Amino acid sequence: MAIVDNNNQAVVDRYDAVSIGLKLPIVLDNGQLASTKTTLEAVKQNILNLCNTEVGERVMQPTLGVRLKRFLFEPFTEDTVLQVQDIILESVNYWLPFVNLNDIQVKMSDNESGDFRSAMEISINFSLKRDPETLEMIQVTVSG
Numbered sequence: 001m002a003i004v005d006n007n008n009q010a011v012v013d014r015y016d017a018v019s020i021g022l023k024l025p026i027v028l029d030n031g032q033l034a035s036t037k038t039t040l041e042a043v044k045q046n047i048l049n050l051c052n053t054e055v056g057e058r059v060m061q062p063t064l065g066v067r068l069k070r071f072l073f074e075p076f077t078e079d080t081v082l083q084v085q086d087i088i089l090e091s092v093n094y095w096l097p098f099v100n101l102n103d104i105q106v107k108m109s110d111n112e113s114g115d116f117r118s119a120m121e122i123s124i125n126f127s128l129k130r131d132p133e134t135l136e137m138i139q140v141t142v143s144g
Contacts, residue, residue, distance in 0.1 A: 019035035019036065019037060020035070020036045020037065020038065020039060020041070020042040021035060021036045021041075021042040021045060021046075022034070022035055022036070022045075023035060023036055023041075023045060024045060024048075024049055039128065040128075040134065040136050043096070043098075043099060043126070043128065043136070044136060044138050046096055047092065047096065047099065047124060047126065047138055047140075048138055048140060050064070050065065050066060050091060050092065050095055050096065051066050051068060051088065051091075051122065051124075051140045051142075052140065052142075053065035053066070054066075054067060054068075054069060055067050064095065065091070066087055066088055066091045067087060068084065068087070068088075068120065068122075068140075068142045069142060069144060071083065071084055071120060071142075072119075072120055072142065072143070072144045073144070076108045080106075081106045084104075084106045084120070084122070085104045085106065088101070088104055088122070088124070089101055089104070097129075098128060098129050098130065099126050099127075099128060099129065100126060100127045100128070100129055100132060101124060101125075101126050102125045102126060102127060102135065103123075103124075103125040104122065104123070104124050104125075105122065105123040106120065106121075106122050107120070107121045107122075108120055108121075109121055118143060118144065119141050119142065119143040119144075120141070120142045120143075121139065121140075121141050122139070122140040122141075122142065123137060123138075123139055123140075124137065124138050124140065125137045126138075
């Protein structure tokens with residue numbers, strides 16, 4: 001269970017037997033649903049799920065998600081990178097206000113023939129606002 005240490009405002013994870021959230025995609029681990037045990041694991045899953053969800057895809061939450069797939073077939077320019085960074089920043093600030101995004105790197109990967117871009121690779125470095133000293137990174141791959 002995650003708690004906030006009021007003395008130094010850091011997030012402290014206790015009780016390894018207590019799960020914080022589910023790992024997605026949903027899989028069984030020893031007959032139970034695989035789950036996250038620490039706050040950082042849960043936040044990683046939340047950011048990954050947010051970036052992999054298109055706006056309008058989630059039932060009862062039509063504004064949840066990030067419109068990343070629309071950038072796959074646009075020319076890869078500095079303006080495109082800035083738009084991707086801005087849309088991720090805006091979405092994370094709205095849906096996960098307890099997360100600080102420190103850096104967002106965007107790269108496009110070409111297929112073997114080089115005719116078109118097949119995937120966008122995004123590296124997101126983040127920390128928790130309650131514990132800015134703890135830095136983590138996730139990789140998000142968006143493909144068409």
